[in-house]
Amino acid sequence: MSQRAKDWSTLHDWGVVRERDAPIFTQVYRQIRLAILDQRLQPGSKLPSTRELAQQLAVSRSAVVTAYDQLIAEGYIQGQKGSGTYVSSDMPATSTRPKPKLERTRNPTIQQFNLKSVADFTDVTMQGSALPFNLGRTLIDARTHEQWRRIAARTFRSLKQSHFGYSDPRGYLKLRNAICDYLRVARSVRCEPDQIVVTAGTQHAIDLIARLLPDANTDVWVEDPGYLPTRQSLAAHGARVHPIPVDKHGLIVKAGIKTAPKARAVFVTPSHQFPTGVVLSMARRLELIAWARDAKAWIVEDDYASEFRYGGHPLASMQGLDDNDRVIYIGTLNKALFPGLRLGYAVIPTGMLQALVTARYLSDRQPSTITQSIVADFMEEGYFAAHIRRMRLTYRTQRDALVSALQNSLHDKLVVDPPDQGMHLIAYLKYRLSDINIERAAHEHGVVVRAMSRMYMDAPAKSALMLGFSGYPERSIAPAVARLAKAIRN
Numbered sequence: 001m002s003q004r005a006k007d008w009s010t011l012h013d014w015g016v017v018r019e020r021d022a023p024i025f026t027q028v029y030r031q032i033r034l035a036i037l038d039q040r041l042q043p044g045s046k047l048p049s050t051r052e053l054a055q056q057l058a059v060s061r062s063a064v065v066t067a068y069d070q071l072i073a074e075g076y077i078q079g080q081k082g083s084g085t086y087v088s089s090d091m092p093a094t095s096t097r098p099k100p101k102l103e104r105t106r107n108p109t110i111q112q113f114n115l116k117s118v119a120d121f122t123d124v125t126m127q128g129s130a131l132p133f134n135l136g137r138t139l140i141d142a143r144t145h146e147q148w149r150r151i152a153a154r155t156f157r158s159l160k161q162s163h164f165g166y167s168d169p170r171g172y173l174k175l176r177n178a179i180c181d182y183l184r185v186a187r188s189v190r191c192e193p194d195q196i197v198v199t200a201g202t203q204h205a206i207d208l209i210a211r212l213l214p215d216a217n218t219d220v221w222v223e224d225p226g227y228l229p230t231r232q233s234l235a236a237h238g239a240r241v242h243p244i245p246v247d248k249h250g251l252i253v254k255a256g257i258k259t260a261p262k263a264r265a266v267f268v269t270p271s272h273q274f275p276t277g278v279v280l281s282m283a284r285r286l287e288l289i290a291w292a293r294d295a296k297a298w299i300v301e302d303d304y305a306s307e308f309r310y311g312g313h314p315l316a317s318m319q320g321l322d323d324n325d326r327v328i329y330i331g332t333l334n335k336a337l338f339p340g341l342r343l344g345y346a347v348i349p350t351g352m353l354q355a356l357v358t359a360r361y362l363s364d365r366q367p368s369t370i371t372q373s374i375v376a377d378f379m380e381e382g383y384f385a386a387h388i389r390r391m392r393l394t395y396r397t398q399r400d401a402l403v404s405a406l407q408n409s410l411h412d413k414l415v416v417d418p419p420d421q422g423m424h425l426i427a428y429l430k431y432r433l434s435d436i437n438i439e440r441a442a443h444e445h446g447v448v449v450r451a452m453s454r455m456y457m458d459a460p461a462k463s464a465l466m467l468g469f470s471g472y473p474e475r476s477i478a479p480a481v482a483r484l485a486k487a488i489r490n
């Protein structure tokens, strides 16, 4: 690591109070020693030169030299010839201040911070696990890696004034143009670049929309089972969340109308229901659009992972079907490319545009201009479309490998439902085996499976495992299934 990277101490607010009973050099010595002990100055940090510090403190240089000599003698700091003075790298990491811990208890802390009704906070540490078959992971092949590096390097070489300033909260126009072109062709979305708001991903879009609900206790429908963070975000903003059951045709619209006919919004995943993977049938789509028109409700179409379609007959977006401007279409580049990117988009009906742009501005002003610039070029130069085409083949191969490995070694324990789309599959457990117990046992065997029963609210929960297949090369799949089989049989 470069020394310069740790050169924070020049920013420290050094000062002497000129205590009557302590000489100046002692005060300088005590201050630096305390900063080292309570780790404001970390091992390896560079200290200011004696001349700089003397100037900053308005004391004589000899007082600082004496303090440094004392600290060197006691082993707190070390001089390096020609380079400066550093906090000793072998300082024990003891601290006089307790370090704040990531709070793991559930309700008490959350309630303290006014995240209403968020009882079961998603386990954020699990999300980052690279173990098979964690959900939501993607692969980046060598070609995409190389193209991405090249475009990123080019962008950084030719930084312009526009990269440094504030800009349109809707996002970079070139990126909105590229997203619009893509959505018109790939998903039959009706859009103009002006209606597109670039977000940090679908989760951000969901949260922004949840903020716009007219008042606390607004009725909203969500799918049951469904995507937990959607429900949690709505609850956190005070919505009255109504879980509406899902069958093999998707959301049961009649049940929604019966439960909360005057709901102001419905959040759906029509092209690949999360988690079950069913497609919302055309009849249900038309029923939902007609209800939203009459009830003046918003349909929030979460079209996550629609890029990865492996067969069957794809249905275009609901947004493209709706003539009444009631559908808010949201999508993500975090699945199409990689989750660390944190970029997604929402296509906003004109009547809601100003409100949503304001909410976006208040939440974090605008997306990062440099990242948007890289993605816009990546899309415009055709690499995005090529990436999707290649990854469809890769993920399909991985899906097939997972299906056959599960069928070979666990056909007596579970029934696999191979999906035509998406990045995960569902394996329904036989003989009332508990998905929660298997989730835990699998983790002990180095495999991540998510219990689908956790995704239910009111509907009778099915015991099934959710297995992501997109993030794991074909060769790693069979060995991981063998470990899962061992966990289940034990």
Ligand SMILES: Cc1ncc(COP(=O)(O)O)c(C=O)c1O
Residues within 6 Å of the ligand: 136, 200, 201, 202, 203, 204, 227, 269, 274, 302, 304, 331, 332, 333, 334, 335, 339, 343, 344
């Ligand atoms: C149904 C659904 N919606 C939204 C998201 C969030 O995606 P993003 O990473 O773009 O916030 C996910 C992520 O797994 C998802 O499964």
